[in-house]
Amino acid sequence: MTENTKNDFRCPYCRRLFDSLSAMKNHMLENHRDGDLPKPEGQIRLTINRKKYIQDVKPGWTLYYLIHDQLGFTGSKQFCDRGACGSCTVIMDGKAVLSCMILAIECDGKTIETIEGIAEAEHPLIPSYVKHHAMQCGYCTPGFVTTSKALLDRNPEPTEPEIRTALSGNLCRCGTYPQHVTAVQETAITLKSQTRQRG
Numbered sequence: 001m002t003e004n005t006k007n008d009f010r011c012p013y014c015r016r017l018f019d020s021l022s023a024m025k026n027h028m029l030e031n032h033r034d035g036d037l038p039k040p041e042g043q044i045r046l047t048i049n050r051k052k053y054i055q056d057v058k059p060g061w062t063l064y065y066l067i068h069d070q071l072g073f074t075g076s077k078q079f080c081d082r083g084a085c086g087s088c089t090v091i092m093d094g095k096a097v098l099s100c101m102i103l104a105i106e107c108d109g110k111t112i113e114t115i116e117g118i119a120e121a122e123h124p125l126i127p128s129y130v131k132h133h134a135m136q137c138g139y140c141t142p143g144f145v146t147t148s149k150a151l152l153d154r155n156p157e158p159t160e161p162e163i164r165t166a167l168s169g170n171l172c173r174c175g176t177y178p179q180h181v182t183a184v185q186e187t188a189i190t191l192k193s194q195t196r197q198r199g
């Protein structure tokens with residue numbers, strides 16, 4: 001699964017996160033009874049793969065639609081369009097997120113990394129995935145690699161159960177699951193040795 005958070009409900013007024021819908025509703029009644037909702041469309045500024053963008057977005061645009069269809073980052077894929085498969089995963093402010101489940105208007109000021117950015121940076125996950133044949137048709141692969149990158153960024157030495165947990169929201173129709181663990185474990189060793197050489 002893409003990294004889980006307990007705080008799945010975001011107040012549309014102040015963007016605070018809550019564990020449940022009822023907690024968010026109570027908060028809204030207490031704090032924003034007379035508030036105006038933010039405009040559902042407008043101009044956002046965001047950084048994608050270290051490059052800054054200023055973009056007009058419409059109310060129904062998801063982050064996936066923005067990056068894939070409008071900006072041409074076609075690496076991430078949309079299998080399910082309902083938060084169930086992980087193939088559309090990107091990294092937003094350091095955390096793996098499902099781009100089909102986030103509205104583009106919510107991404108103002110965010111920093112996003114896509115599979116293209118990971119490949120351009122020559123991250124060792126890419127050769128490890130190739131070496132260990134962690135893909136067949138490849139449709140799910142960008143989501144797996146992106147989720148793995150977010151895991152290694154926050155936990156450079158993940159255990160096998162930690163890798164399995166981090167990847168548990170990414171589905172693969174071709175059944176490549178064991179190879180992902182091997183590829184991530186090898187990447188962790190490569191990153192450690194690169195850090196040692198630099199230090």
Ligand code: FES
Binds near residue numbers: 080081085087
């Ligand atoms: S396309 Fe986003 S989770 Fe499946």
Ligand code: FES
Binds near residue numbers: 134135139141173174
């Ligand atoms: S490699 Fe085909 S869906 Fe995963």
